[in-house]
Each structure stands twice: as structure tokens, then as C-alpha cells.
Amino acid sequence: MAEFKSDIQIARAANKKPIMEIGNKLGIPTEHLLPYGHDKAKVSAEFIKSVQGNKDGKLILVTAINPTPAGEGKTTTTVGLGDGLNRIGKKAMVCIREASLGPNFGIKGGAAGGGYAQVVPMEDMNLHFTGDFHAITTAHNLLSALIDNHIYWGNELGIDTRRVAWRRVMDMNDRALRQIVASLGGVANGYPREAGFDITVASEVMAILCLATDLKDLEKRLGDIIVAYRRDKSPVFARDLKADGAMAVLLKDAIQPNLVQTLENNPAFVHGGPFANIAHGCNSVVATTTALKLADYVVTEAGFGADLGAEKFFDIKCRKAGLQPAAAVIVATVRALKMNGGVKKDDLGKENVDAVIKGCPNLGRHIENVKQFGVPAVVAINHFGTDTDAEIQAVKDYVKQQGADAILCRHWADGSAGIEELAHKIVEIAESGQSQFAPLYPDDMKLFDKIDTIVKRIYRGSEAVADKSVRDQLHQWEQQGYGNLPVCMAKTQYSFSTDPNLRGAPTGHVVPVREVRLSAGAGFVVAICGEIMTMPGLPKTPASERIFLNEEGFIEGLF
Template sequence: MKNDLQIAKEIELKPITEIAEQLNISDEIECYGKYKAKIDLSVMNSEKENGKLILVTAISPTKAGEGKTTMTVGLGQGFYHVGKQSVIALREPSLGPVMGLKGGAAGGGYSQVLPMEDLNLHFTGDIHAITTANNAICALLDNHIYQGNECNVDPTKIVFKRCLDLNDRTLRDITIGQGSHVNGIERKDGFNITVASEIMAILCLATSLEDLKQRIGNIIVAYTPEDQPVFVKDLKIQGAITMLLKDALKPNLVQTCEHTPAIVHGGPFANIAHGCNSIIATKTALKLGEYVVTEAGFGADLGAEKFLNIKCREGNLTPDCVVIVATIRALKMHGGVEYDNLKEENVEALAKGVENLAKHIDSIQQFNLPYVVAINQFTHDTEAELNFLKTWCEDNNHPCEIANVWLNGGAGAKELANRVIELIENNNQTFGHLYNREDKLEDKILTIAQKVYGARDVIYTEQAQAQLETIKELGYEDFLVCMAKTPVSLSDDPKVLGRPTDFDITIREIRISAGAGFIVCLTGNVLTMPGLPKQPAALKMDVTPEGECVGLF
């Protein structure tokens, strides 16, 4: 069987100008080579009526694979097979997991976004621009301190870290400015991965260039000896940083295997950031498609919760339907089956693991949104297993469709597309958030932990409790909440699969992202700079003498 990269290389791409012509935006694009383009921000602000917004989420991920991005692309293509026009809106892959544990992140099989190699590598340079903008703030801050420290920054209270778009555990805690005093002030520092940076979050939440500049100005970089915050705007550099990001703010246009349009822009992780593509990309797509299919990272406990509570608020968005992706393989793992035994039929384990799906459905129901379970079919799924899951969904009144989009592309999602259309047309529910901005911070955090994770209570370390009080004193209690949690469990313990009960969520640290407008609660052992695995995906990658990429899938 061909792998994703082999399939991608067999597709004859259309010039991106032809994809733009399909959308009637030929005069609003700026080409980046033959198959990529930037879309002007004016498209987002057009008077066209918005299309329908579909969010794709999933169960708690396992190494068995759920195929959420593949399903997103397949469904987007599927709408064309039932006579509807659609646009897909995705995040940009981070080089960290591409070179580390995950490999490529552009969908799979005959439901991919192309050009796959470009997308997974440097693409149009957006993530590099974010990295540069982030590190420019750090360099200018350290220079400000060295040149006299007019803002009275306490070097021991700097909270804005440098970043890099690679997994590198050695950079989590470092010392800078060592040696001669001309090298700057010696102090402790560290790196986040770029996709966990506040600049990434801000770019994805900004609604205009001016909004971007204002949010950048509101970033807290440090505190004075009296614990007063020092902002980027105090350094008078928000204009320069915005300048570095002005092109990156424009969304990117590419295509799928079936030449349907896809907008790929922004890439915050969902376990340590808010996990959604940019508001600008989604709003642009809504002006261009009858149906817009977007995704949020990891399971519904992370990406979808943040999409619905953070992104929809900041972007004034209302989803029309949610697709919850599940696989027989992953549900069997949640039921206790070891990875090497997943090809064996095991309805008993499936019956136990389906409780993980049940909790994610429960979470989406609390937002008052129509939903459908999409069973991403794998080759080794047996008829008995598929029938069990279909029957379980029917018995519990959960809409459900089987889709095989890896093998069949859009044709494999025709029934799913029709079901989504039906659910949208018959929807009489009113979308609502799980908490109000004005709620106490502790109540917002507890609401997410109990209603989305199924936790019993929230426990704060002494450090987190002190940080919570500081946030209140600074007047940020109306901020939204971005939970940083392991993606592989509903709890904060990655070893606990299925649907855990009688557990508490421990918050060890709380960070203020004043530019993004939310606080980040770090739970368990979640790190904002991941490390590489023992066998990084990079070991299997190569370039042929003809310049062809190998192993990037």
C-alpha cells in the first residue's frame, strides 16, 4: 500500500491561481511560488454572506491514530461530492513534532493538503516570522536593561521567554549573558516552542493589523522590584514587532488532493496553547465557502473546548455543527488493548473504551451544538466491531456515520457530508459557552475541570495560588482560561486512558498572557518546550539527488 508521501507526489497540482479563480479572489492573492499564496485581509471584510462553520474534533488521541486532520480534509472534499462548495481551514504544522515524534501533519492518503512537503517544512515562513518577532522582544528587552533600564525591570522577574520551532529540552532552562559584562546582564532564561508562545496565540486571535499591534503592546514581559508589570508598549517596540508580522498575518491558500481550496494559517498547540487556526483564516474561509470545515487540536477536552470558549468569543463565531472523530483502534486502546494487538477483533474492549467517546460527546452537548460521530474506518476494523459502535451510537441517540476518507478521499465522506447538512438545516439549539467572562477565575477553571474533564476538584500548588492572587490584583480576573494538560488522558495523568472518575486536576503554575487575553494554567507535567523521542522522525528523513523529500509522512 502506498504511503502518504507517495500518494501526494502522484497528484498533479493545479496552479494556485486556478484555485483562487474558483473562489473569485484572483486579484486578492499574492503568490508564494506556483502552489501557495497569501490572501489579502480585505477578503475577510467583504460583504458576502458567511457560510456554515463545522468544527472537527476527536476522542482522546492514542498512538493508534484517530485521523482528525485526514477526516477534516476528507469531509471538505466530500461536500463537493454532494454538490456543495466548501473551504477547509487548518493549522500550520510545527517543525517540532514533524521532526520529532509525529511526522508530517497534512492529513493522509487521498485526503491531504498539498504541497505536503512545503506545508510540513517552511511553508510561507509564518512560524519563522513569529519566532523572530518573539525573540526580537527578548533581545530588545535585554538591551533595554543593559542600556540603563529606564523601565526599572527586575532581571529576576522577566517572564517572557525566547522561542524556537523545534523540540529541544536542553533549552528549557538556560543562563544568558555569561562572560564579560559587555555580553549583557547575566540571568536565568529559557525557551518555549514557538507554537506555545504568546505571539503565536496573538497572531491567531487578532482580527486586524491594528488589533495585532494592540495585543502585542499588552504583552507583559517582566515586573519591577515592586511587582508592577512592564509591557511591550513600555519598551515602545510594538510597532517594530508588528512590522515583522504584517505578512504572516495574511492567511495562506493551498489545495487538497482533489483540488478543493484549503486555508492553512497559524499553529498553536492544543495541549499547551489554545490549539486553533487563526480567526482571520476562519473568517476569510466563511466568506468563500458554503461550508467551512475547520479543526481544533487533540480531543474535545482540549482543542474543542478552547475553540468554543476562547476562539469563538474572541472572533464572534458561532459553529453550526461539530464532528467527533473516533476509530475502532483507538477506542480499543482506551479499553485496555495493547498497541501490538489492535488488529485482533475485541468487541469487549471496544465496549469499555467507548466510554471515552461518551465523555467527549457529553462535553460537546453542553455547548448546545448539533454533532455527529465520524467513525474513521481502518482496514482491520471488523464488521462486528463497526456494528457494535454504530449500534451503541443509535441506542444512545448519537448521530453516526462511517467514513473511509484515507482510501477514498471525498467520496468516502459523502454520507458524512449529507448528515452534517441535515443536522445544520434542522438545528434549533442555541450555542452557549460554559462560563462567563465575569465569573471568578477559580470558578472558570473548576467548570472546565468538572464539565469537560469529568474531574472531582481542582488543587492548586502554593506557587499557582500565589500567581492566581497576583492576577486578581492586576485586574485580569475577566480573562479567559487556557488549560495546559496532557492530550492523551481526560485527567492530568497521561497513563490514565478511557474515562477516568474520582480524580482531581492539579494546577502547578499559572501564566498571564495579557496580549492574548487569557491565563494559561499548567497542569501535571505539561512542558512548554517538548523534548525529542529516542527515535526522532528526522532519522527517517532524507533528500534524493533530485531534491525529492523522503520520509516526511
């Protein structure tokens, strides 16, 4: 029996090629790669501009069932499929998000894939990488400082300190900072007011970086951020504080995509990292659109289950960037389906075909939902060693009844060799031109109706409900010209409902919208549902307790 190796051990043993060689595969000249060490580089804006006339490749989305503690492997499958497409002779690229430090030191772990389907350098990716998140944090908090400074020096703009909408951010899980009082300590420290922190990945600056098309568009969007309101409820913009120029300066390198490689030395862009449960959950438009000009196939992912990540990928990212996805892969594991069927985590290693069948409706719901967007879907069964033939066959039979195919994938253990069948299937679907993509709702639908449409058609709830103050706020934004924006649902990733413990495929539930936020720069309205938090907390035993440097100076416990 082969010795088990952890993700970090596999990544550390990778035979990486110099990043200039990876760039050469894509036709990127050395002078247009800005190296961060030997194994990662940013791609210059000049080069990105130069390839805009190229024909687009095929865009493949990888999404999944609702996450469970049993694991699904969405990023692992994204990386594996990219390698698999290259293995069968296609020129393919992977586009994924950067990792947030908060979950790495909390509970969720990294975002570089796993086993023999990883992007490297894994340790760098899961820590500071090229500093993009730090730049976003700093740009965001510069704006925060400018708001309070403006109020301190006379408040010429007439900001109502009770209606400052711009919170601060940090890239760490810290529940103590969710709600704070700032500027205590006397006259020299300003005017005390209630404030709070979100995690950096929930920042509108992160969303803007991921949706902007270039530096000029980035600066305009930064200027469009609404930071506060006056007593007459008229908005105050970041450009009113003359913040947009300095913020763009801080982000001038961060907007350039990061080029790295898979374990099989295939190119990957890793850029941006909004969470899909509290933001739009996709890597940057710049990275995706550039990859489409450089490769025949681009495999990207959207965070968490298809009810969150895929819906936002289709309704926000594709709508805004004019993207036309050719196919979607829905990742599921036998283990996770058994958990949806009521099996406890400690019992997942035992064969239980009945529980698999009982849990399959969650997968079926996601298949139906993806098809609602006109995008053909195939299921990837991410293989675990404890899966039995009978359990795997039960999943295949169920998916066949839903009018789709389920393909067993062994990329975690075997790399590209374990995912060839799925690669061939994706080529068949993409080349057939089956996809007839269209967003779920039109731009001109009322904002609350957009929320209600997602609740009914994606979550299968009976209705969205909100207090009069929330509905009035949406109506006011419509009056101000923001009614054509898409909505970004912030809710638990664990369920179609707002109850994280309600697994499977529930129907008829009510989805309460407790708050709405206007991200005018990013170009969407956030609807915060149920008890979801925009600043996570750490678990009782955080992952950070197991992370350290060993005697050789290597990182242990990261993944």
C-alpha cells in the same frame, strides 16, 4: 490488491491546479493573491476587508477522542469532509493549522491530512511553508533581545530581572533549552539571569496572530504583552519597550491567510498553528472568518481530543471572535477505542469487540462534553482496513445509546466518495438550526473558578488544586483588570486527567495547577497542569533519522 502508497507518494502524484485557479473558485481576483510559487498564495488584507459584508456560511468543527498511538485522523477527516461537501454540491472550504517543525522531526508527524484526504503541497506545508512560523519566532525573539538590551543600558523601566516573564522560542524540540542561564561571560554580555525556551507554537505571539482580527488589532495585542514585573510587581508591557511596531512589521505578511488546495482541488486555508495541549489549538480567526464569507460551509479542526481542542475552540476562539458553530464531528477509530479498552498496539489488528465496548466510554465522554456547549455532534468512524463489521457495529450501537449517530468514513482510501454519508448528515444538522452554542462559563466568573469548572465539567475531576502562590497570582491579575479573560488549560493530551497513562473516562481525579501565565495580548490566562512541558523533547529514535533526499532530489521519510 492495489499497491499501498504512502501519504507523501500520494501527495507527490497530485494533479494540482495553479493557485490562481483555486482562488478564482472563491472569487478572489488574481491581484489579491500573493503567490509563493505556483501552488500556494497569501490572500491580501484589502480583499479580506472587502468581503466583510458577505453573509456567513456554516461553521463545522472537527474534533476527536483523546489521541493514542493507534491514530485517529482528525485532520484527514477535516479535509475529507471538506471534499465530501463539495462533492454533494456545497461550496465548502477547509481551515486547518500549519505544522510545527519540532513534531515533524520528532514523533507526531505532519499536519496535512493523509491518504486521499490531504492538503497539498504536503512537503512544503510540513516544512517551511510560507515562513509564517519563522516570522513568529523572529518577532518573539526580537522582544526577548529588547528586554535584555534595556536592562543592559540602565534599566530605565525598573525591570526586576528575577521577574522577567518572557521566555525565548524556537520551532524545534530541544529539552536542553527548557531552563538556561543567559548573559554569562562578563560585563559586555549583560546581567546573568535564569531564562528558558518554549517551542514556537506555545508563544503568545503565535496565539496573538491566531486571535487578531487585522494588522491594527495585531499591533495593539503585541503592545499588551506583559514581559516582566518591577519590584513592586507592577507589569512592564511590550509597548513600554517600544517593541510592538517592529514586531508587527515582522508579522505583516504572516497574518495573511495561506491559500492551498486539497487533492481534489478544493480550496483550503492553512494558517497559524498553536498546540492544543499548551496553547489554544485552533487556526487563525482571520482565516476562519474570511472563509465564512467565501463559502457556504467551512470545516475546521481543533487540536487533540475534545477535552482540549474543542473546549478551547468554544471557550476561547468562538467567544473572542463571535463565532457560532453549527455542528461538530467527533473522530474515532476502532483501533484507538480498542487501545482505550486495554489492547496493546501490536494486537490491534485482531478482532476484539469486548475491548471496543470497554474503550467506548472515552468517546461517550467527548460526545457529552460537546453537547454541553449546545452544539449537536456526530461521530465519524475513520475506517482502517483491519476493522471488522462486528467492531464497527459495536461503535454505532454505543453512540446510538448516547443519542448521536456514528457514520463509517472511508475518505483515507476513497477521498470524497468515502465520506458522502457524513457530508449529507452534516448538512442536515447544520440546516436544521439545532445548534444553541454557548460557552461553558461566563466572562465574570473568578479565574480559579473557571479552571475548576473545566476540571469538573470537562475532565470530570473532583477539583483543581493549586498552591497559595498560584491563587494569589490569579487574584492579583483580577485586581489588575484581567479577571474577565478565559482560561487556557495546558495539560497532557492523552487523558482526561493529568496522568498520560490513564485512558478511558476516569472520574474523581485531582488536577494540580502548578503554574499560571498571563497572556494579556492574546487575551487568556494559561493554567499549566501536571507535568506538561511547553518545550517538548525528542524521542529516543527521532523521525529526523528517517528523513533524507533521495537520488532524484525528492524528500523521503517525511510522512
